[in-house]
Amino acid sequence: MKFTDEIAEEIKAAAGKTGLARVTPDRRILHAAPVTNEGAALILKIATRERIVVRTRLFPYGAEESAQFHYRVIQLDLSRLAGVIEYSPEDFTIHVRAGTPLRAIQEAAAAASQWLPVDPPADNALSIGEVIAKNEAGPRRTGYGPIRDHLLGAVIATPNGNILKTGGAVVKSATGYDLHRLQAGALESLAVGLEYILRLRAKPEAAATIAVECQDRGTAIEKALRVRDLIDHPAALFIISDLVGPTRVVVRYEGSQAAVDVATERARPVLGPNRVEPAEGDKLLMAARDGGLEPGFRTPGRSPITLRIGSRPSRIQLALHAVTLVMEKVHKPVAACIHPSIGVADLWIPKPENADPRQILNEARAELMKLGGGFARLRRPFETHGGEPQPSWPDSAAYAVMARLKQSSDPLQILNPGVLPFPAPADAFAPDVPPPEQAPAARPSGASAQPAGH
Amino acid sequence: MAHSTPVPTSHADPVVQELVAALGENSVAADRDTLLAYECDGLALYKQRPRMVIWPNSTEQVSAAVRILHRFGVPIVPRGAGTGLSGGATPVENGALIQLSRMKRILDVNPTDRMARVEMGVINADLSAHVARFGLAYAPDPSSQTACTLGGNVAENAGGPHCYKYGATSLHVLSLKVVLSNGNITELGSPDADPIGYDLRTLFIGSEGTLGIATEAWVRLIPKPEIVETWLAPFASMDAACKAVSSIVASGIQPAAIEILDDRTIAAIEASVFAAGYPLDAAAVLLVEVDGAPIEVGRDGERIRGICQQFGALNIQFARDEDERKRLWKGRKGAFGAMGRVAPDLYVMDCVVPRSKLPAALDAIREICDRYKVRNANVFHAGDGNLHPNISYDGRDADETKRVLAAGEEIVKMCVALGGTLSGEHGIGIEKNIYMPLVFGAGELDAFANLRRAFDPDGLMNPGKVMPAALCGEIAGAMKR
Numbered sequence: 050m051k052f053t054d055e056i057a058e059e060i061k062a063a064a065g066k067t068g069l070a071r072v073t074p075d076r077r078i079l080h081a082a083p084v085t086n087e088g089a090a091l092i093l094k095i096a097t098r099e100r101i102v103v104r105t106r107l108f109p110y111g112a113e114e115s116a117q118f119h120y121r122v123i124q125l126d127l128s129r130l131a132g133v134i135e136y137s138p139e140d141f142t143i144h145v146r147a148g149t150p151l152r153a154i155q156e157a158a159a160a161a162s163q164w165l166p167v168d169p170p171a172d173n174a175l176s177i178g179e180v181i182a183k184n185e186a187g188p189r190r191t192g193y194g195p196i197r198d199h200l201l202g203a204v205i206a207t208p209n210g211n212i213l214k215t216g217g218a219v220v221k222s223a224t225g226y227d228l229h230r231l232q233a234g235a236l237e238s239l240a241v242g243l244e245y246i247l248r249l250r251a252k253p254e255a256a257a258t259i260a261v262e263c264q265d266r267g268t269a270i271e272k273a274l275r276v277r278d279l280i281d282h283p284a285a286l287f288i289i290s291d292l293v294g295p296t297r298v299v300v301r302y303e304g305s306q307a308a309v310d311v312a313t314e315r316a317r318p319v320l321g322p323n324r325v326e327p328a329e330g331d332k333l334l335m336a337a338r339d340g341g342l343e344p345g346f347r348t349p350g351r352s353p354i355t356l357r358i359g360s361r362p363s364r365i366q367l368a369l370h371a372v373t374l375v376m377e378k379v380h381k382p383v384a385a386c387i388h389p390s391i392g393v394a395d396l397w398i399p400k401p402e403n404a405d406p407r408q409i410l411n412e413a414r415a416e417l418m419k420l421g422g423g424f425a426r427l428r429r430p431f432e433t434h435g436g437e438p439q440p441s442w443p444d445s446a447a448y449a450v451m452a453r454l455k456q457s458s459d460p461l462q463i464l465n466p467g468v469l470p471f472p473a474p475a476d477a478f479a480p481d482v483p484p485p486e487q488a489p490a491a492r493p494s495g496a497s498a499q500p501a502g503h
Numbered sequence: 504m505a506h507s508t509p510v511p512t513s514h515a516d517p518v519v520q521e522l523v524a525a526l527g528e529n530s531v532a533a534d535r536d537t538l539l540a541y542e543c544d545g546l547a548l549y550k551q552r553p554r555m556v557i558w559p560n561s562t563e564q565v566s567a568a569v570r571i572l573h574r575f576g577v578p579i580v581p582r583g584a585g586t587g588l589s590g591g592a593t594p595v596e597n598g599a600l601i602q603l604s605r606m607k608r609i610l611d612v613n614p615t616d617r618m619a620r621v622e623m624g625v626i627n628a629d630l631s632a633h634v635a636r637f638g639l640a641y642a643p644d645p646s647s648q649t650a651c652t653l654g655g656n657v658a659e660n661a662g663g664p665h666c667y668k669y670g671a672t673s674l675h676v677l678s679l680k681v682v683l684s685n686g687n688i689t690e691l692g693s694p695d696a697d698p699i700g701y702d703l704r705t706l707f708i709g710s711e712g713t714l715g716i717a718t719e720a721w722v723r724l725i726p727k728p729e730i731v732e733t734w735l736a737p738f739a740s741m742d743a744a745c746k747a748v749s750s751i752v753a754s755g756i757q758p759a760a761i762e763i764l765d766d767r768t769i770a771a772i773e774a775s776v777f778a779a780g781y782p783l784d785a786a787a788v789l790l791v792e793v794d795g796a797p798i799e800v801g802r803d804g805e806r807i808r809g810i811c812q813q814f815g816a817l818n819i820q821f822a823r824d825e826d827e828r829k830r831l832w833k834g835r836k837g838a839f840g841a842m843g844r845v846a847p848d849l850y851v852m853d854c855v856v857p858r859s860k861l862p863a864a865l866d867a868i869r870e871i872c873d874r875y876k877v878r879n880a881n882v883f884h885a886g887d888g889n890l891h892p893n894i895s896y897d898g899r900d901a902d903e904t905k906r907v908l909a910a911g912e913e914i915v916k917m918c919v920a921l922g923g924t925l926s927g928e929h930g931i932g933i934e935k936n937i938y939m940p941l942v943f944g945a946g947e948l949d950a951f952a953n954l955r956r957a958f959d960p961d962g963l964m965n966p967g968k969v970m971p972a973a974l975c976g977e978i979a980g981a982m983k984r
Contacts, residue, residue, distance in 0.1 A: 213946050220858070220887050222924050223926040224924045226710060227709060234701070359696035361696065362616050363615040393697060424696070447689045450683075450958055458950075
């Protein structure tokens with residue numbers, strides 16, 4: 050089953066005159082870039098009607114990989130749904146389309162000395178839709194929280210073609226259910242974000258970065274937590290332990306010049322007089338932000354395996370040690386960027402040939418369970434799910450609720466299937482999945498894992 | 504599947520019998536006198552006697568009770584201290600009220616991780632008092648914090664004056680232990696960072712008891728600020744006070760709290776036991792607090808004073824010590840109580856507008872209340888655009904009550920027309936569920952219903968709340984079919 054001319058034409062019409070709808074020569078992938086919300090919603094509606102898988106352009110795991118498992122895939126590109134709809138500096142809110150690059154939002158806000166204090170990887174090139182779908186964050190998450198904390202409202206399109214608006218341009222709301230925040234981190238598996246309303250902050254007038262070398266990660270974590278316990282709240286606090294330099298504790302203070310100076314002075318007994326030049330500070334922040342994209346790992350064929358650990362400050366050192374041992378079985382040394390005050394760390398190694406990232410992940414999860422808790426996920430390569438049981442799935446009742454949410458939002462599972470571990474619909478061959486004898490590999494969303502009761 | 508049963512009034516009720524057998528005689532009541540005290544929460548406009556009240560003392564007891572209620576198809580309303588102002592804990596007909604006030608243990612405090620594990624019946628202010636020895640505090644501070652429970656705060660995503668800087672409850676709860684409507688116990692979120700899957704924790708917070716019953720939580724604690732400075736700036740006009748707020752916010756200063764009280768509120772406070780020395784000749788007072796490092800607090804305080812003077816503030820009061828700070832806050836925190844002197848009943852409203860629309864909204868509120876001849880006073884979180892129009896009335900006067908409700912409806916519609924929304928922190932409950940179609944279309948309401956069904960397929964959790972009644976009926980009908 051391939052894209053017919055009729056369906057291709059219908060999607061092309063939905064994409065709009067200035068939009069894009071192009072079918073690949075094998076007629077199995079259709080790239081669609083609509084220019085209106087209604088067009089995007091209509092494409093989803095067509096996809097549901099025709100049981101065609103939709104991949105939004107969020108992940109390295111995209112249409113090509115998906116086409117291995119499905120007859121037809123729509124690659125939905127929202128980059129043409131871009132731009133600032135409304136910016137209200139006096140209310141510190143901005144309303145933007147989902148395809149707006151983060152950089153463009155920062156530029157618009159800078160005109161009023163405001164900013165969105167998030168710094169996800171990839172140098173602001175990500176669109177705001179991608180940042181929200183992944184609840185992506187960088188080192189400033191320590192000081193300002195993830196993007197979810199700045200999200201006030203959204204316009205989303207559901208797989209049945211409805212356009213829904215939740216939240217709004219007020220900084221506080223207890224009205225209805227927080228559907229918009231539910232989208233943060235949902236990897237566009239429930240709905241596709243079209244517009245977002247975000248809360249901005251005043252841009253700090255000054256910043257200072259202090260960096261100090263440490264003998265080992267343990268000492269670095271101990272120092273970092275001492276800095277955390279000082280009265281001044283850092284914007285970022287992390288440990289870089291990569292392959293090209295020594296292990297360093299880095300703390301970044303942002304605020305008024307006076308406050309930054311005082312904070313720097315108060316950190317001196319722990320970190321010494323190690324304030325770095327602004328350019329060097331920015332470079333360190335960038336290194337932490339892009340953890341796993343270190344230049345040494347960018348060589349062709351040597352893409353990294355990056356594992357994210359979620360723990361808590363008091364356990365991060367043990368968790369780090371356990372997961373490092375797992376990764377060292379595959380490659381030594383293991384580079385790391387650790388955010389001890391929020392209990393998060395990224396660990397990465399160059400991907401050796403024949404290495405199985407899922408095996409590393411599962412072993413890491415098992416080690417964390419032995420320690421009493423914590424989470425691990427693959428950041429690179431992007432983690433996808435088959436029907437296998439999820440070793441770290443914490444709670445069957447919560448899982449059942451999530452599965453029902455997915456089922457009610459996207460009953461045929463056309464939307465980014467496999468990005469979260471949910472069972473396939475009752476009809477095992479929907480949506481548009483070839484029968485097993487024709488499939489080149491396991492289906493990306495399997496039928497074996499069933500909810501264990503609500 | 505939910506099914507209805509006759510309405511018994513005593514221990515002859517088979518549901519009560521099972522509950523007593525499971526939880527003990529002292530944990531269940533179905534006698535008229537006891538039930539009378541639970542007919543409403545802080546929204547006294549609506550009353551409904553519950554079929555029974557249950558006082559569990561553990562998550563397991565909540566689960567046991569819910570399993571029984573689920574089996575009999577009895578609707579369930581969770582209740583904390585009953586201080587909610589939107590009727591979220593108002594009983595439903597023939598329903599059970601699960602009162603969590605016995606679950607008030609602080610189970611664990613972890614200063615290293617700056618978190619605490621608490622039961623949901625813990626009183627908000629008690630948690631901050633308990634963790635003060637570690638130099639820590641729990642940030643959300645609703646005005647009712649000396650009485651309201653953390654469970655109620657979770658249900659309403661409660662805020663308070665200091666949530667302008669620190670955020671409302673959803674930013675301070677890491678995970679929740681929840682009993683679902685069939686009695687299953689689950690954990691939403693995690694004290695460990697980055698849990699897998701959808702963020703059900705955020706979804707649950709503010710869901711007003713419609714998705715399940717939270718029994719425990721890991722909450723985030725914040726370091727107590729090094730110093731705090733509090734200022735009270737009187738203004739000759741409300742407009743000037745609002746402009747000062749906009750200017751403070753635009754300057755990039757982030758006060759910990761920024762509150763406005765109008766002249767009628769001031770008059771009520773100063774005539775009450777909450778008298779705080781607010782100037783009676785001011786049209787409005789601005790209560791501002793800044794916290795943090797001394798050098799920054801000192802600088803911000805000076806800038807705030809300068810801005811207030813620029814907009815005509817005179818005789819600015821500065822709290823020179825903790826006693827004076829408490830005095831300045833006494834008036835604000837006691838404002839609702841003080842209005843008890845004005846009339847026997849008080850309708851505390853809660854709406855939000857974009858901050859830039861505050862002056863227009865306040866003018867409109869006065870005009871509406873004057874037109875309906877009802878007594879209005881305003882106290883609000885100016886930094887968030889979160890208004891609390893208060894209407895004093897006598898509930899025994901049917902005509903006045905009718906005018907109060909009509910004025911309230913117009914105020915809600917006006918706020919929505921200004922780009923605002925129905926509630927900033929009190930929730931929707933039964934007070935505003937009929938207004939939900941003002942801000943949400945059929946598609947959104949349908950999505951909410953689906954979401955609710957994902958947690959509670961039988962529609963037993965706090966039915967009739969949040970969603971418009973007609974839609975609730977349709978949902979219930981669809982479920983039965």
